Amino acid sequence: MNSTTAPTEGPYAAALAQFDQAADQIDLDPNLREVLRCPKRELTVNFPVEMDDGSITCFTGYRVQHNVTRGPAKGGIRYHPSADLDEVRALAMWMTWKCAVMNLPYGGAKGGVTVDPRTLSRHELENLTRRYATEIIPLMGPDSDIPAPDMGTNMQVMAWIMDTYSMHVGYSVPAVVTGKPVAIGGSEGRERATSRGLLVATQAMLERLGRPVSGTVAIQGAGNVGLNALQLFSEAGFTVVAISDSSGGVYDSTGLAAPRVYKHVSDGGWLADYCEAEHISNAELLALDVDVLAPAAIEGQIHSGNAAKVRANLIVEGANGPVTPEADALLNDRGVVVVPDILANAGGVTVSYYEWVQGMQHFFWSRDEINRLLADHMGRAAQEVWNLAQDRGVNLREAAYQIAVGRVAEATQLRGIYP
C-alpha cells in the first residue's frame, strides 16, 4: 500500500502514524519500513446468509494478515456495523506489534464482518459465522492463521468456527481458533484474560510510577474486556465508580456493585436501564476525576476534541486504538501516562497463545497455572517497556512500539526478502 492510497483519518491512519513515529525513532532502514508498513494479505468476501424468514442477505467480511514474519497470523474477528477494510487493516497491524511486544511467536491478523450481531437470531448468527468461516478457510489453519474473539464475537462463535473448519478437513482441529469453550479444547482463564492482563499492567505501572496500587477507576465499554475488568479491578481493591456501554453509563462515587452490574449486563440488559446507580453519558465518563481511566470499547474515543477534558492521570487502553495520535500528544504534554493497547490489552492474546500451545499438544494446564503464566508474561513485558521508556526518555507507547517494530524488523532482516 503506497502513500497515495493511505487514509488520512480513522484507525488505519492512526496505526500508520504510530508505526511511522516508531520507525523514525529507531531510524528504521527505509526498505524495512516499506515492508513492515504493508499488510501482507487481504481477503474480502461477500457471502449470502439465509435468514429465519427464508430471505437471503449478503454480508461483507474481511480477513487481513498484516505480517507473518515471526510466526502464524493471530488476531480476533469483529462483528460490528462499522467494520470495514481500513479498520481491519489497522487492527491487524496492531496485532503484529502486540504479539511482538509480548514476544509471542506470532504475526498479526484481524477479521471482521459488517453486521450488528444483536439484530440476528442465534440461528442467523450461526449461519453467518459458518459461512464467513468457510469463506476464509483458504487463510485459516493452526499453523497459518488462528482467529479469536473480538467485539461482537464470543466463545460460541469460536466454537462454530472451530467446528466448521474441522468439518472441512474431516477431523477436529482445536488449535485453529482460540477463545473457544473449555469443553472443546479452550483454555482455563481465557475468557477473563484480557481484563486480567489489563489489571496486571495497571498494577505494574502504578507501582513503577510510585502511586498507590488502588484508587478510583472508570471503564468505558461493558463487554468481554470492560465487564470482566469491572469485576477483577473491584476484587483487587480498586473502587470502580463508573462503567458504560453504547447506551450510556452508570456512576456511583462509593463504587459500583460489581456482581449486580455484571448480572444485569450478562442477562442482556443495557446500562441505560440499570436502576441502582446514577446515569452519566459516555462523554461524562471519559471526563471523570478518577485515578485510572480504562477505555475498553472502540477506537478513537479520546480525540483532540475531548483530550483536554480527561482528568485521570493514568489511562490504560483496554480497547484497541481508543486514543488518537493527536490526543496522545496532548495527553503526553500534560503528563498523563498512557499504557498503550499493544501492552495493556495483550493478556487476551497471551492466554490465546497458551491455549494454542495446549491445543497443539493435547495437554492442558489448570486455571491457576494459566493465571500465573499470564501474570509472569505481562509483568516481564511491562518491565521491558518501562525500562526502555526510562533509558530512552520516551513515553510508554513509544517504548512499546520501539521494542515491537525492532523485533519484527530484526526477524525480517534475518529471514531476508524472498527470492
Ligand code: NAD
Ligand atoms: P464486546 O463486543 O464484548 O463489548 C464492547 C462493549 O463496548 C459493549 O459494552 C458495547 O456496548 C460498548 N461500546 C461499543 N461502542 C461504544 C461506544 N461508542 N461508546 C461506549 N461503549 C461502546 O467487545 P470486547 O471484546 O470487550 O472488545 C472491546 C475492545 O477491546 C475492542 O477495542 C477490542 O478490539 C479490544 N480487545 C478485545 C479483546 C478480547 O479478548 N475480547 C482483546 C484485546 C482487545
